[in-house]
Amino acid sequence: MTTDVLIQHRREIADLKQRIKNRRLQVIGLYGAPVLAIIVLVAWAALKVFLWLHSTMPSALSGILGGTAFLLGVAFIAQALVEFNNDFIDVWRDRQTSVRELRLELSLAEERHILEARRRTPPPMDRQSSYKERLPGEISRLREESRHYRRMHLLMQWLLFISSSAVSAVTAWYDPPQPAKGALIGLGFVVTLITAATGYFKPRERAFNLQQTADTIEQHANALELGIAPYNLSEDERNLELFATTVEGLRAEQRMREQQLDQPQQGQQQVI
Template identity: 35%
Template structure:
């Protein structure tokens, strides 16, 4: 018993140390992401101004070529600045992401070894307090990533389509540009991004993952409060946990099936 307590103490100390390292690196990574977000926001503003200049010159019959020229120069300056300064932040964020992944792998190995010595009640508590919240957070994080990817892809298609419309309407001639390949290249980018959105289905993936995370969290709350279908198990904790675990694992299996259905539908369209 003493050896088991000592092993448990060592596990929790090591886990706390890894958790502290992970949170410190995650904090730095979040700061770097915010910095990169400012870079991309600046780029988006410049592109919007550039697109606005094209639209104004094309549809309002106004001399907006000067505004387009300034925006184009701003985009070029942005690219130079990002290559010289933003690239360092980007490389650093990739490094911290790798370090965080290594820490999580070490945590997983540590937990697998520790779980082998747990009793049934201890494992139930671990599953309810550690595993399930981790599953919920993972689904929500994946949902957020897919939602952001869908938003960026959709916005890129809209802006690029606007540029194609302006260029194919003779705006390049009005501005004195001699870039005959610009419109076909932008059209190809629109088609490519649209195909990627149709293949990966970012919006559908985001919706299903968020739905699964919300359902599991509702089940966890119902178990803790002893409500809904857990009322009859208030004095039977083992049976309540069994019901809870079955519902959680069933929802995860359904999410996996939905994921496979999305992939199969994409493969079917490719064959057709």
């Protein structure tokens, strides 16, 4: 019964968060479409006055601007009908509801969830067991992020290798270098950009730290499952308590390493 009630509260909170996202997009589309249409019409008129006052404006440009303004107008009319016409009441779930009201509902739902969880809080033994069962998902998340940063690092390195080699190749191929001046400028920009991004985001270090944390947590989880040191105590409650404390320490250490990577080099030395 306790689990079902808490799950229902979580579903309500997740649903409200999604409704807030949807409503925010609806409001942006409803009030943004006419503003963009006016901007397009003003830009159309400004181009006509300042550039083609005594001549004919290119038909392609006129068609693009006119078509864009027409589509934005049609979009505004359609959204206004859905928002204010009761015949379309089932199209938008939260029509004529402000985002502020939905946020208030979300705050109340989260407060109800906290109060209900506090009233139905299970004993520490059960919470620690549940914590152990949630760890596979945490390990998978850490490894997925590690793979993401590893792929980012490899992509940056390959782009850097190719661009650096291409600079030398293009320079040697063209003599005089005038036809390849644009290519050299572009390749040099790519090399500089990748070098700066690699030094700033440090994807290799992030991937290593995430993979190391995931492996260490998995090692402790296997030790607890097998009942080997340091989780070979006689009481399961003490083993679970030690396991939760150790894993939380590893996660805190991982967050600290991420914060150190976000700091500039001088700040990292001060933190260390």
